[in-house]
Amino acid sequence: MTIEITFKVVYTWALERxxxxxxxxxxxxxxxxxPKSGTLKSFPEIDKAQWFTVDExxxxxxxxxxNLILKLLEKI
Numbered sequence: 872m873t874i875e876i877t878f879k880v881v882y883t884w885a886l887e888r889x890x891x892x893x894x895x896x897x898x899x900x901x902x903x904x905x906p907k908s909g910t911l912k913s914f915p916e917i918d919k920a921q922w923f924t925v926d927e928x929x930x931x932x933x934x935x936x937x938n939l940i941l942k943l944l945e946k947i
Contacts, residue, residue, distance in 0.1 A: 883939050895920035 897915040904912040925944065929937045 881936065881939075883936075885943050892920040892922050 897917040897920075899913045899915050901911050901913050904910060904914075923931065925940060928940060932940075
């Protein structure tokens with residue numbers, strides 16, 4: 872029997888500053904693409920950066936990440 876456990880690590884940050892989302896540049900990752908082709912290609916981690924109000928963000932993201940936002944709001 873094989874049991875596969877997957878963990879996801881999410882790094883978050885917060886700052887009080889005006890930042891133009893259009894100037895945010897994504898890092899990239901490499902993957903063999905197409906699958907089993909042996910060709911390594913590079914892709915951006917994100918395709919677009921955008922700012923949201925807290926309510927908008929809570930509607931768009933998963934619950935675990937939403938909890939991080941709520942905890943941040945408690946601290947500020």
